Every structure is written in C-alpha cells, then in structure tokens.
Amino acid sequence: MQGVAVLSNEERINAVRHFNRFMTRQIGALREGLLHSPYSLTESRILFEIANNDNLTASKLIHELGLDAGYLSRILARFEEKGLIYKERSAADARQRILKLTPEGAKAFSQLNERSYNEIAELLGELPESEQEQLVNAMKTVEGLLGKKESLKYSGPYFLRQHEPGDMGWVVRQHGISYSKEYGWDESFEALVSQIAADFINNFNPKRERCWIAEMNGEIVGSIFVVEGDEYMAKLRLLIVDPKARGLGLGSQLVEECINFSRRTGYKKLVLWTNSVLKEARHIYQKKGFKLVNEEKHHSFGQDLIGETWELSL
Template sequence: MSDTTLDSRIHSVRHFKRFITRQLGVLREGLLHSPYSLTESRILFELAHRDDLTASDLTRELGLDAGYLSRILARLEQQGLIEKVRSETDGRQRYLHLTAEGNAASDLLEQLSNDEVGEMLVELTEEDQERLLKAMHTIESVLDKGLKFSEPYYLRPHEPGDMGWITHRHGVLYAKEYGWDERFEALVAQICADFVNNFNPGKERCWIAEMNGEIVGSVFVVQASDTVAKLRLLLVEPSARGLGLGKRLVDECIRFSKRAGYEKLVLWTNSVLDTARHIYQTAGFEKVAAEPHNDFGEGLIGETWELKL
C-alpha cells in the first residue's frame, strides 16, 4: 500500500469518526440530554445488565485507565447511583451494584437512547435501514477482529522525564532479574540521549505505556538507514506482564516501520531474554546472528533478529 493510499484512508476513517460522533451526540456534555457523560452512561449500562462486576472487570471491558475509572466510580457513588458490596466468598473482593436510584437512572438512559435511535430510523426508508444495519454489522465484525482498544493500559508518545525513567528502570530490572551491571544502564542512557538529540519524527518513534497512572513499559523505533529501522529497549514492568503489552508494543513498532517506508526492522537482544525472544519470533522476526560477549556480565550471547516488512 502506498503512503498516498494510506493517508487517504486515514482521512476517510477520521472523517467518519467525526461524522458518527456528531450524529450520535456523544460529544455533548450530557449524553441524551441527561446529566451523565458517555463514560458514566456506559458504566451504568454495564452494571444494569451484568451481575457482580468489579472495578477491574470494568477496566478490562471498557479499556479505561484504572485511575480515571476510580474517579468516575467515586463520583457515581457520591451521587448514590452505585454501591460496593463485599463478596460473600472472598472478603477482598468488592462488587459494584446499582442502587435503586442507579437503576432508575439506567432505565431512563435506556429509554432515551431507544427513543433517539427510533427517531433516527423512522426518518429512513426500509431499504436505507437495511443498508445501515448491514454496514454497521460489517464495521463491527471487521474492527472486532482487527483492532483492540480494551487493554487496561494505553500508549502515548514520549514526554520530558520519560528518558530518565527508561534508563532507571532498565538499570534496576536487568540488575535484579539477570545480574547485569551498570554498563547496561550506561548503554540505555546513551541510546536515549541519541534518540532525543537526533529525533526524526517521520522515521522514529518512542511509545510509553501507562496503567493506573504509572508508566509500565516502553519501546523505540530508531532509524538505522533509509531502508532499515531498529527496534530498541523493549521493556515491560513486572506489574504489567501477562497482559499482552510486550506484543502490543512490538506490533506498534512493526506497523510504524511499514508506514515509514522501511524495508526491514532489526533488533539486538540476548539469549537469556526468553519472553522477549518469544514475542519477536511470534511477530515473524528471524534470528540471523549470534555472538558471545561480556558487555554487561559473564557468559552472555547477543543475538541479531530481522523482520522483512
């Protein structure tokens, strides 16, 4: 796919997003002319239609930052719409239930939503209604298979202070988990400094992953040549492991590298990093070279992996 074609498709999707949010009125301060935001309304809907949900369940289901969700839940609780009920089988677990007032609010939102959609549909012919429903089904089925926005974390570009965090956490974690010495931290610091000093936005990128208001991961794509990019400094905090974050970060690197016009994405890792190596292999990278070294400790084997884009 050419850059021109991709740019045109991006423009079309963004245009559709603006159109549909305007049509559905989700940008209004109160959804459906109610006192509740879109997020608050969705939370009330989930609690009305499912039993014994926890805050963690909502975080996963709605793809919300846990800190942001916590503030919304506190506001709904203060308004008397929800209550927290301790589990009878696990005292550490608290379920979220709607109060009588919460159920009334949810019922009102349900009726308002049905009325609004009904008004929109009756303005259309039977043929147009069928076309609309078919198109909606197509969009839902394509995006449900191809995109995921329900992770309990979110990704953002780098900001001031992030390079210090990346250097610090690499130094701490690799010393603790693999016994690597301060020379590795020095290498990470140099990579971060080079990235900032020579940053080329069209050809390079850093992703920072946040969860519960804390940074939990990072990765870089840096330019090696006009046709080759390097994936560098993939890191996932222990608290965020097992969530698919490492795979998501690598997928973002691959996607960006293709869009930036690179023909190959390469990386350097070490044989002891089993989890990272599995992610690379699953993504289609192939190991093309291996060489012993003692740069950060005794008996290490550095490996070069490549992915043709």
C-alpha cells in the same frame, strides 16, 4: 395451546448477528463519516466521552469503550494534531493526564451532538407514540441483559502514548533496576541505555522514529522505540515491561506497534539486537516473524553473554 418454539444455539447466534447488522445500518456506522462528519463512529464516541467526563484519562477510556490500546493511542494523537483535544495534569494525581476538548474540539462535538439528536428525533417521529414506547422499553431490556458484566471482554488495562518530558528517566532507571535484579547485569548496561535514550532525543526524527510509553493506573509500565537505521532499515530498541504489567500481552502489543509504524513509514526491514538469556522477549520476536540471523559471544555488563541479531522483512 401451543408452547413457544425454543431456538437452537445457532439460531440465537444468527439472530443477534442479524440485529447487529440491522443496527449498524440504521445508525449509519458503515458510512465513512458518521452523521455526515469527518469522524468515524469510534472517533465520535471518543469525543462524546471526553465532552461528558470531567476526569477522563486514556486508561479509563480504554476500559469504558473496550478499545485496543494502540488504536486509541493513534486516534488521540490525531486529535491532538488537529487541535481537538489537549492533556491536563490531574490536580489529584500528577501522574494522571486528563483528556480535555479544545474550543475547536468542543465545536466539533457540538455539531455531532446536534446532528445525532435531530437524526434520532426524526427516526422516532416516524413511529406512533405507542411504538416509540415499545422501542424504548425493548432497548432497555437489551441493555439490562447485556450490561450485567462489570467489564468489557476486549478492554485493556494499559494505554500507549508517545514520549513526553521525564519519560527517558523512567526508561533508563527501569532498565537498570530490572536487568540488575533479574540477570545480574552491572551499571554499565544502565549507561548504555542512557546513551541510547539521549541519542534518540538529540536526533529525533518524528516522521521516521517513534517511542511508545505504556501507562497503567497512572504509572509507566513499559516502553519501546523505533530508530532510523538508514532509508530502508529501522531498529527496534529498548523493549521493557515492568513486572507488574507482565502477562497482559503488553510486550507483544508494543512490538506490534513498532512493526506497524515501520511498515507505514516505508521501511523494508526491522532489525533488533538482544541476548539469548532474554527468553520472554525472544519468544515475542519469534512469534511476530523475526528471524535470528547472527549470534556472537561477548562479555558485557559484567556477564558472559551470547548476543543475537534478529530481522523482520516488512
């Protein structure tokens, strides 16, 4: 009796890739709109999760689906603009915002859910009952083998959103505390940050400017701003990451969001001002392609510093 042929590692990899292509074709994942709807597969799944979870936050959604924080943030922003979802403060923890479907969102989900049910029923109906059982058992086997990991490889612990009332107070306070503790800067720096934040709110142009707030476990842990300079130039301002959220790639993600937004908006150049002692931030800017274009010694915030201007052509 011949033994079962053992596949090589390359053959196993190619077999999984072939199965992935087969399934995406079967469920229509490559179509522009899933189930003949205006929503992609990812958007449809997000609507499903919100509809079927009473206490779902954006952070939990990132962990559950393994989505990029910035990508999810943009989808949720579009859903809010279209009136499909809203955010409700958690009764258990006021820092948490629970995602909820509006009546319009519930209607959109109901249509998707019904079409999905009917499509799968039709797919199974083409098979004899014995083969339906075989298919279901095979899928349980796949899910059991691949579902052993407790967390997803690409899930992130933080979530990005646009600013809300109360956020500027955190931005100012965190800058004051962090820069005093880490660099010995005095309260005049906190005053400068307060002025920048006030100017942003008082002159906010949502089509040309943006603030991102990063949350982790219901707490704010980072921020960054894009502010209009002129028609072709934007300024990157107030990048900060709380020490508890460092080492997760959050700073790099925040800068990337600024770059992408500035490009989409039509700016030709992104400019920032920093100081030579801020080595971690400078490293991020350099990795993202910013070029140091000017240096100048100055005495500010109780310290002798070297100010730097960095630019990125978009």
